[in-house]
Amino acid sequence: xxxxxxxxxxxxxxxxxxxxxxxxxxxxxxxxxxxxxxxxxxxxxxxxxxxxxxxxxxxxxxxxxxxxxxxxxxxxxxxxxxxxxxxxxxxxxxxxxxxxxxxxxxxxxxxxxxxxxxxxxxxxxxxxxxxxxxxxxxxxxxxxxxxxxxxxxxxxxxxxxxxxxxxxxxxxxxxxxxxxxxxxxxxxxxxxxxxxxxxxxxxxxxxxxxxxxxxxxxxxxxxxxxxxxxxxxxxxxxxxxxxxxxxxxxxxxxxxxxxxxxxxxxxxxxxxxxxxxxxxxxxxxxxxxxxxxxxxxxxxxxxxxxxxxxxxxxxxxxxxxxxxxxxxxxxxxxxxxxx
Amino acid sequence: xxxxxxxxxxxxxxxxxxxxxxxxxxxxxxxxxxxxxxxxxxxxxxxxxxxxxxxxxxxxxxxxxxxxxxxxxxxxxxxxxxxxxxxxxxxxxxxxxxxxxxxxxxxxxxxxxxxxxxxxxxxxxxxxxxxxxxxxxxxxxxxxxxxxxxxxxxxxxxxxxxxxxxxxxxxxxxxxxxxxxxxxxxxxxxxxxxxxxxxxxxxxxxxxxxxxxxxxxxxxxxxxxxxxxxxxxxxxxxxxxxxxxxxxxxxxxxxxxxxxxxxxxxxxxxxxxxxxxxxxxxxxxxxxxxxxx
Numbered sequence: 001x002x003x004x005x006x007x008x009x010x011x012x013x014x015x016x017x018x019x020x021x022x023x024x025x026x027x028x029x030x031x032x033x034x035x036x037x038x039x040x041x042x043x044x045x046x047x048x049x050x051x052x053x054x055x056x057x058x059x060x061x062x063x064x065x066x067x068x069x070x071x072x073x074x075x076x077x078x079x080x081x082x083x084x085x086x087x088x089x090x091x092x093x094x095x096x097x098x099x100x101x102x103x104x105x106x107x108x109x110x111x112x113x114x115x116x117x118x119x120x121x122x123x124x125x126x127x128x129x130x131x132x133x134x135x136x137x138x139x140x141x142x143x144x145x146x147x148x149x150x151x152x153x154x155x156x157x158x159x160x161x162x163x164x165x166x167x168x169x170x171x172x173x174x175x176x177x178x179x180x181x182x183x184x185x186x187x188x189x190x191x192x193x194x195x196x197x198x199x200x201x202x203x204x205x206x207x208x209x210x211x212x213x214x215x216x217x218x219x220x221x222x223x224x225x226x227x228x229x230x231x232x233x234x235x236x237x238x239x240x241x242x243x244x245x246x247x248x249x250x251x252x253x254x255x256x257x258x259x260x261x262x263x264x265x266x267x268x269x270x271x272x273x274x275x276x277x278x279x280x281x282x283x284x285x286x287x288x289x290x291x292x293x294x295x296x297x298x299x300x301x302x303x304x305x306x307x308x309x310x311x312x313x314x315x316x317x318x319x320x321x322x323x324x325x326x327x328x329x330x331x332x333x334x335x336x337x338x339x
Numbered sequence: 340x341x342x343x344x345x346x347x348x349x350x351x352x353x354x355x356x357x358x359x360x361x362x363x364x365x366x367x368x369x370x371x372x373x374x375x376x377x378x379x380x381x382x383x384x385x386x387x388x389x390x391x392x393x394x395x396x397x398x399x400x401x402x403x404x405x406x407x408x409x410x411x412x413x414x415x416x417x418x419x420x421x422x423x424x425x426x427x428x429x430x431x432x433x434x435x436x437x438x439x440x441x442x443x444x445x446x447x448x449x450x451x452x453x454x455x456x457x458x459x460x461x462x463x464x465x466x467x468x469x470x471x472x473x474x475x476x477x478x479x480x481x482x483x484x485x486x487x488x489x490x491x492x493x494x495x496x497x498x499x500x501x502x503x504x505x506x507x508x509x510x511x512x513x514x515x516x517x518x519x520x521x522x523x524x525x526x527x528x529x530x531x532x533x534x535x536x537x538x539x540x541x542x543x544x545x546x547x548x549x550x551x552x553x554x555x556x557x558x559x560x561x562x563x564x565x566x567x568x569x570x571x572x573x574x575x576x577x578x579x580x581x582x583x584x585x586x587x588x589x590x591x592x593x594x595x596x597x598x599x600x601x602x603x604x605x606x607x608x609x610x611x612x613x614x615x616x617x618x619x620x621x622x623x624x625x626x627x628x629x630x631x632x
Contacts, residue, residue, distance in 0.1 A: 031482075038491075091379070113390065309481050
């Protein structure tokens with residue numbers, strides 16, 4: 001056997017690869033092709049389906065009826081990705097640079113939510129955001145909040161649910177990237193008189209703080225102009241004092257691959273998600289995932305559902321291709337593997 | 340966000356505070372500098388764990404009706420009778436069965452692929468890398484939906500009507516990539532000279548693999564298997580598309596979400612959480628011990 005393997009060097013890798021690769025070809029790649037084909041079907045589960053290119057109307061009809069849901073999915077997933085970045089970056093940074101001997105404990109706490117059921121966590125949010133919850137009671141005590149204000153069954157609940165669900169997907173790749181940074185580079189920057197980053201830090205802080213506060217203001221039905229300005233000033237203060245040149249010119253650029261990988265790993269599951277929209281939202285927060293799920297599993301309208309899924313997949317593939325171009329798939333899968 | 344300023348409690352870096360830093364800051368600034376990020380991190384961790392806390396807390400709840408939504412008093416009765424809901428024990432058993440089988444299959448297939456990709460140079464590596472990567476970058480709903488169209492198009496047993504086999508196929512499919520990536524990470528930092536030493540000592544390829552390579556990559560394989568198991572037992576979206584009338588534990592939760600979730604579901608969820616935490620704890624201890632050796 002040894003001589004056979006040595007004479008035909010291709011046998012070993014092919015034998016090792018084929019079971020796994022075949023499984024993925026048959027049950028991952030081929031179904032995608034099958035889905036493209038079924039998007040040109042007409043008919044129903046009872047009468048049977050027939051294929052014809054004339055059924056491209058499945059696509060035009062789907063787009064005509066469900067364009068708003070695509071838009072909403074992109075918006076919600078985009079908002080959630082930005083929020084996870086804002087929450088995860090300081091978290092990952094602190095764990096990597098200041099975790100000390102608590103580093104592993106903190107990392108464990110970041111992934112601990114994954115040890116409970118995704119559905120149960122989302123249902124927990126319905127309890128936490130419901131009208132009678134302690135959180136809502138505190139919010140109702142704030143000045144200027146109308147007694148009718150609620151969180152459950154609003155877009156805020158859906159976006160924050162998605163943000164929560166995928167926060168570790170952002171935190172871990174960013175952590176991995178920051179952790180790899182040679183701290184001596186930061187020290188070298190300081191030795192070369194890298195000081196606070198002014199006024200850039202204040203400007204970035206103003207934009208981020210102001211943006212977040214404006215959105216909050218709109219959500220709470222406060223005067224969003226005032227909250228926006230207040231948030232902007234606070235953000236500018238934080239940026240003025242705390243964003244250093246060594247961060248902007250050394251640490252952050254070196255962590256960009258992690259941010260890229262993290263935002264991809266957050267955005268993709270977020271755009272297809274329908275659990276958060278279903279459990280935390282209302283009929284006006286329907287995302288494209290809800291439509292696809294409903295058409296496939298309740299209405300058995302396979303042709304329309306396939307067309308909708310295929311368009312979503314094509315969009316995702318474009319995003320993935322752009323990322324792979326910038327980053328390379330090895331880097332991306334490496335960070336995916338750490339989750 | 341973005342608070343790199345003077346992160347420095349790292350040994351000799353501390354002396355850096357003597358250097359000019361452009362603009363003096365008072366005691367307040369220094370305190371904020373030292374503690375702001377720590378406080379922030381604690382808040383973030385509380386945020387992450389809040390729903391987990393709610394799940395555990397509500398497993399001790401004593402709701403008057405069917406919906407376990409409002410806190411109404413402490414009881415242990417559901418912990419003493421965790422399977423007392425019709426359909427729940429079957430769903431949990433099915434989830435465990437599928438998780439074990441899909442972990443077993445995907446760990447074997449994934450480990451083989453990882454070894455091939457890390458050990459051999461051959462043409463076609465790039466497309467295979469892409470094929471491994473893509474399932475991790477595809478929304479679950481699309482994988483579930485496209486598998487469903489395949490099963491419907493075949494329209495015959497054992498694929499249609501949907502059943503245990505179709506769930507298993509789906510779970511192995513989405514698990515393989517994660518196993519490959521985890522095992523590869525371990526193989527990448529692998530001391531090749533140990534294998535060469537074994538070959539010098541007249542071990543054939545199989546003996547080298549069994550006595551040298553495999554024990555060394557075992558931690559990676561175990562990590563991949565644990566990951567696969569946790570993904571499988573918690574999967575809802577893909578399972579929902581490939582299960583038909585068969586009901587796994589997540590599907591049981593989803594079905595009950597509209598009409599009120601039995602407290603027992605929280606009990607089971609808490610038990611799964613504790614077992615997972617225990618497993619991580621044990622494997623960490625074990626790998627620490629083997630590192631010391």
